[in-house]
Amino acid sequence: MPLRRRAATVLAAATALTALTAPAALATAPPAGLYGSGDPTYDGVWRQSYALLALHTEGVTPAASAVTWLAGQQCADGGFASYRADTAKSCAPATEDTNATGIAVQALTALGGQSAVVGKATAWLKQVQNSDGGWSYNPKGASDPDSTAVVLGAFAAAGTDPRSVRAASGKTPYDALHGFQSGCSAKTADRGAFTYPMNGKRAVNAKATADAVRASQGASFVVAAPGADAPATAPACSGSGADPYTALTPKASGTAGAAWLTAQLTAGGHHLTAVTPGADKPTPDYGTTADAVVALAAGGQQSAAKATWTWLAANSAAWAHGNPAALAQLVLAAHATGADPRHAGGADLVQQLTNLGPAPAAASAPATPSSSTAPKDHHKSGGSGATTWIIVAVVFVASVGFGILLSTRKRRQL
Template sequence: MSLRRAAALLLVAAATVLTPATASAATSPAGLYGSADPTYDGVWRQGYALLALHTAGVTPSAAAVDWLTGQQCADGGFPSFRADTAKPCVPKAEDTNATGIALQALAVLGGHSATVNRGTAWLTAVQNPDGGWPYNPGNPSDPDSTAVVVGALAAADHDPLATRSRTGRTPFDALHGFQFGCAAKPADRGSYGYPMNGKLSVNAKATADAVRAAEGAGFVVTPPPAASAPAAPACGDGRNAADAYARLAPKAGGAAGAVWLAGQLTAGGGHLTALTPGADKPTPDYGTTADAVVALAAGGDSGTAKAAYTWLAGHSTAWSHGNPAALSQLILAAHATGADPHNAAGADLVRQLTNLGPAPAAGPAKASVTTRTDQAAHKSKKSSSGPGTWLIVGVIFVASIGFGFLLSARRRQS
């Protein structure tokens, strides 16, 4: 998730906590997953939900798919949300992240080639000279947005390596520019940074996204046939020290990032952490940990990926409760590691997600099973937890995947 989207979601969630009456007043559009205000993440969470349900063998409702296709603008791009699809889009409101995840979902579902083709044409038209993409066209490239677009191009059968800017640069050229090599501190080598205020800071989210993109993968990753250990180049001394990373091909660069990412997960006991605003100690970063699971699985490190998913399955209930994007991340992490999303430490993630949107057109029988964990969560929601509790959890979640990891990544060794 880019800083801009994370910040916007944080503000919305915080405002909702301060004025809980607005939550009940807001009406979720028909066909959309989740009941929270879709202004800043409607397309994002819908694309995530459709991808996750598809991997779980669930055929989404036609209304859910139609809602997503209806968000596309005439020029092919998608904004975060169009409240009135009868009105023309405001070009500056379109963004690469919403467009990228929408195209990934529609390409995977099939039958939407015209929509996907218009979207990929828009993405290639707004590619930056350095080969990457920003959140909104016209801004500097960032690794997260570039990775989302790489996944969209791959899903649409467009070779990202062949997608060159007007200066001849590829998305992998841009990603390479965000990686820390031999000139960096040994603890930072291989990681990728997020650019803020002209400075590149080591960032776990950027690293997970770049590692996945280096494999040419989107959010849907199948378990690797055999486990493999990623490798990073050895840095020598003197003039050639920086060359070890400068010469890396895209997948080799991703492998070096995977080494750093796996080290952070192992040091954290199977998860990443983030320092939220105003906090003294880091807290678990569930979203980036889920991203890391998918990224490592894409690169073949199934051992570390499975260990991190096992931690997520046992600790992420409060974070994912009622949150379609979070549930989708967990389902996709389960898919990437070969785990059963119907039984994540006793919880049926698929059932929880389907309950947040229109009834699916078809799906496996397991989707209707209520587990003891689901029953306990439902009981807790009705008796001991008012809506404000989960809204506060939502604020903590957004903060942990937004400001915390972007602003303090270098300090916290996550």
């Protein structure tokens, strides 16, 4: 069962416990340049990329050691693994994953000066694209919406129109995402939502929906606040004739998903919830809620995004404390609504994130990302621009007799 970026029931347990316990620390000092002191085995590249991307967006120039660490994690063939403890050793192909590679592309493209690394990484991603146009977490697996969304965002950030990234079958990443959307044949309450494949079945999932909504708008993890409020609408199902969902353009597909997402947020009091294994009632799903903010902003749903951000700013401090990926996600959610992450519910999220890594080289004006809703038609590897997030490392602490789930937004293949 894959544990990257989602599994909403496990995520909620992780986020609840994160409020009570810090991520598992390394027995030795963390590698030089790495953000966070927790064990990077499952999320090193992910959290580093997320941190660098968020800080760059807010005008913080990271230390050279932080960028060097990330670039140095690349494997010889261009892919990235979750973490390489010894970069002198060759990568086993089975350890490379599309999520680590996709987010590294976004971060290194935004920072600039890494065109060779980015070029090799995007070439690798093209090589492991599935025939349906999407990607799995590890190559050769079945496509999933989360992984496809991360990679689509990587190409968009690097200046390559995702519509031009075609499998041998001619399918694009947008084709793959659209295939996960629930249409008129689904229950009324599920229409517009995106599903996640697990154990041979597909189930409606808020995390998959948030990721797919953002990516369907052609957006990476960095989304500029929309200037106007666009309604989130979904097709009407007549009960006879062709299913209108099948003919949706990528943007219209994302807008229909946003309508479902907005309904869920409204019903939940501007946040999403999940029921953890063994629990009797749902608890807040902070990570997916932050994903939803960025997704809604990507489609122009400004009011819903701002209302959701307001809830996050007031309630997510304990969840994000000491967690580079969580803090970075909140910074980017604030950015997507035009809010100031340095004054989020009385907290300075940028400074908290900065404190978890090497001292920055300098400060500059906040970055202005390229349009998140209109991918460029030209191709390049080192342009500017830029979730996630990846979720869940499971750490069992035998010495105290219970397991602690850590919210690191990193799912592994088990």
